[in-house]
Amino acid sequence: MNMTKKLPSKSNGGGGLSLDPLRDWWAGAAGWQRWGVYVLLIIGALLLPSNAIGSFMAPSGADWAAMLSDQIAIYVLLAIGLNVVVGMAGLLDLGYVAFYAVGGYTIAIFAVKYDWSFWETLVLAIVFAAASGVILGAPTLRLRGDYLAIVTLGFGEIVKRTANNSDYVNGPRGVQGIPHPPTLSEFEIFGVQPFSYGILDSRPYYYMLVFFIVLAIIFVKRLERSRVGRAWTSIREDEDAAELMGVPTFRFKLAAFAIGAAIGGSGGVVFAAKQTSILPTNFEFMVSALVLAAVVLGGSGSIPGAMLGAFVVAWLPERFRFLDDYRMLLFGAALVAMMIFRPEGLWPSRQRKAELAEGGGGMGHMGAEVGEQQTGAAAEVTK
Amino acid sequence: MMRVAGAVAMSAVLALGAGACGGDGGGSGDGDSITIGFMGDLTGENSGLVIPPKQGAELAIEQYNATNPEVKINFKTYDSQGKPEQATTLALGAVKQDKIVGLIGPAFSGESQSVGPILEEAKIPSVSPSATSITLAEKGWEWWHRVVADDAVQSAGVATFLSSSLGAKKVFTVHDNQDYGKGLADAIGSAVKAKGATVQTDAVDDNATDYSSTVNKIVDFKPDAVYFGGYYAVAGRLFKQLAEAGYEGKMMSGDGSLASELITGTGEENAQGALLSCGCLIDTDGKTNANAKKFADDYKAKFKSEVAIYSTEGYDAATAFIKAVQAGNTTAEEINKFLETVSFDGVGKPIKFDQNGELAAQDIFIYEVQGKAIKLLGNANEAKVS
Numbered sequence: 094m095n096m097t098k099k100l101p102s103k104s105n106g107g108g109g110l111s112l113d114p115l116r117d118w119w120a121g122a123a124g125w126q127r128w129g130v131y132v133l134l135i136i137g138a139l140l141l142p143s144n145a146i147g148s149f150m151a152p153s154g155a156d157w158a159a160m161l162s163d164q165i166a167i168y169v170l171l172a173i174g175l176n177v178v179v180g181m182a183g184l185l186d187l188g189y190v191a192f193y194a195v196g197g198y199t200i201a202i203f204a205v206k207y208d209w210s211f212w213e214t215l216v217l218a219i220v221f222a223a224a225s226g227v228i229l230g231a232p233t234l235r236l237r238g239d240y241l242a243i244v245t246l247g248f249g250e251i252v253k254r255t256a257n258n259s260d261y262v263n264g265p266r267g268v269q270g271i272p273h274p275p276t277l278s279e280f281e282i283f284g285v286q287p288f289s290y291g292i293l294d295s296r297p298y299y300y301m302l303v304f305f306i307v308l309a310i311i312f313v314k315r316l317e318r319s320r321v322g323r324a325w326t327s328i329r330e331d332e333d334a335a336e337l338m339g340v341p342t343f344r345f346k347l348a349a350f351a352i353g354a355a356i357g358g359s360g361g362v363v364f365a366a367k368q369t370s371i372l373p374t375n376f377e378f379m380v381s382a383l384v385l386a387a388v389v390l391g392g393s394g395s396i397p398g399a400m401l402g403a404f405v406v407a408w409l410p411e412r413f414r415f416l417d418d419y420r421m422l423l424f425g426a427a428l429v430a431m432m433i434f435r436p437e438g439l440w441p442s443r444q445r446k447a448e449l450a451e452g453g454g455g456m457g458h459m460g461a462e463v464g465e466q467q468t469g470a471a472a473e474v475t476k
Numbered sequence: 477m478m479r480v481a482g483a484v485a486m487s488a489v490l491a492l493g494a495g496a497c498g499g500d501g502g503g504s505g506d507g508d509s510i511t512i513g514f515m516g517d518l519t520g521e522n523s524g525l526v527i528p529p530k531q532g533a534e535l536a537i538e539q540y541n542a543t544n545p546e547v548k549i550n551f552k553t554y555d556s557q558g559k560p561e562q563a564t565t566l567a568l569g570a571v572k573q574d575k576i577v578g579l580i581g582p583a584f585s586g587e588s589q590s591v592g593p594i595l596e597e598a599k600i601p602s603v604s605p606s607a608t609s610i611t612l613a614e615k616g617w618e619w620w621h622r623v624v625a626d627d628a629v630q631s632a633g634v635a636t637f638l639s640s641s642l643g644a645k646k647v648f649t650v651h652d653n654q655d656y657g658k659g660l661a662d663a664i665g666s667a668v669k670a671k672g673a674t675v676q677t678d679a680v681d682d683n684a685t686d687y688s689s690t691v692n693k694i695v696d697f698k699p700d701a702v703y704f705g706g707y708y709a710v711a712g713r714l715f716k717q718l719a720e721a722g723y724e725g726k727m728m729s730g731d732g733s734l735a736s737e738l739i740t741g742t743g744e745e746n747a748q749g750a751l752l753s754c755g756c757l758i759d760t761d762g763k764t765n766a767n768a769k770k771f772a773d774d775y776k777a778k779f780k781s782e783v784a785i786y787s788t789e790g791y792d793a794a795t796a797f798i799k800a801v802q803a804g805n806t807t808a809e810e811i812n813k814f815l816e817t818v819s820f821d822g823v824g825k826p827i828k829f830d831q832n833g834e835l836a837a838q839d840i841f842i843y844e845v846q847g848k849a850i851k852l853l854g855n856a857n858e859a860k861v862s
Contacts, residue, residue, distance in 0.1 A: 156568035265655045
């Protein structure tokens, strides 16, 4: 089923850079055309670490392939996960880094202390991260909006502090000597060994992350189009109405939390295996904030938007590294400019954009754009 | 519409400008020039500890290039902000794109843990001016060196100083629960204990501002000396609150607090007589050797500031590479081979590495806050409090 078809194609928000003609074509495109675009996108993603692109994207000394794998692809994966929680189900989560940390520490503990292999710890980490999502969600998801944000923020700090104070994981020294994933084959194509996980070549990790990202997109997209996705939408738009209409909101919210956490946990595993060492300071609140910024900047609720946002958030500060002290200032200015020119995000979800235009939609107190409608509604209530 | 177009045009101009600036990175290996990198926290929160060694290294290489040598050295800096995950990205770029033949740094121990394996596999020698973690030398890295004594040596030196020179019977150690601070404070606690002193310990939160619970414990314990392991920002706050609570024993801290910001943080009056230990040498008067005086003068002439923490070590690390190049070694492999046997008198200490890459001469120096300056008292084994 394609919901976007039924929505009016005229938009009234945002600036002049509209994606609508492209979207109309996409909505009407035949199956083979869509698959063609998907394949082209994946091929494009696989060619991304080439030097020709890198010389423009990463001119100031950093290794482009490493930048792609260590920062950009990880943030893209995290943003896809957080998008489920924030964008689709409308739950404001400020402690997302906790799940990323759970993934990282799972591989650190089980690979270093118990000699588990990368793939075993990956499965375990996903389970643990999802479980921690349930553990956090079960008592807290009855809260909404600002309250939920504060509780999740606290959870992020708790995980980091626990790691910092626990001798079992070496406290502030972190865990060193996490093994790389085992090399799958020495197979070589265009001078790259895409399945050989060593220390000098970051490209195999990037390909692995692309694989995870594609999997996550398929998974999340299937969910979005299913009964679960529609339940999330209804919760995001009006939780009380959804509950009254018979949607078991608590269970769906918990599911959103667990799925988002599982995706975040897998990112943590790859990060730890690539870096071979992790410290509690890898999991600062800043990561949560940046991933949330990525989701909102890209267009909350839209998977391509979240990916684009994550790319921008991870890449811009690195690209303008030569500006030294001013680059964060410029980065902030870019974010502010974004808010002015495209408040609904770089690549908004069409459905959400329509709901925002209609007013009253989305994420409770989070979006500034919902203000007018809410005061209207409030006025009606007080009458 | 126009506004959007303007924003797009502006970002395009910015991006193009960036491309133009990025072009001058300079690869090495074209026969008459090679590239040596410097990696550390140059714009982050602890950059006060890393800019001085960067300037020291820069001065050494500039002086070398001014002699019109056959092979010139390009100096390229990598700003890791002290974050391991950024350091690895930069290290890979330095190895692959800039083709560095040697690296001065990484400055901190945390980033050294992550960057070490990369340099090891890429076969690039490194000389750190300031990474002091004990575990670094235990990894068996063949391409890694440092020109500063590790935390074990520092704690032994401090223990000697505290018990012999100060005659401290009761010592209170405080740390900030971070990698560096906890390691140092714990090591000092056990070293002092081994010398027969009683020790109590406590941790403070580096983000907090009120340390009254720790201060109360210290005042109750009435130690002869308090040793703080951590960085200057926290040390300043702790010492200030200690002084205000009426504590009268000695206050001491390590290399992470050896910055003039400590005096401003503590307050000039409260900070008087505070002691600092460091494996680094800051010797503006040439107390220890004649080279130090000349270096301090050159440094001041170029950067308009006094030599500070680790600038001597930055200079000596760069000099080790320069000596290698002067002896006709231009590849990473030759340079590493040369570093195994290098032996010269640096502006700080004699530079000679053992097989783990540790400095053979392991001196710890004691400093004291006097007026607005931090003055060298001397080697930890013989320093006397004024």
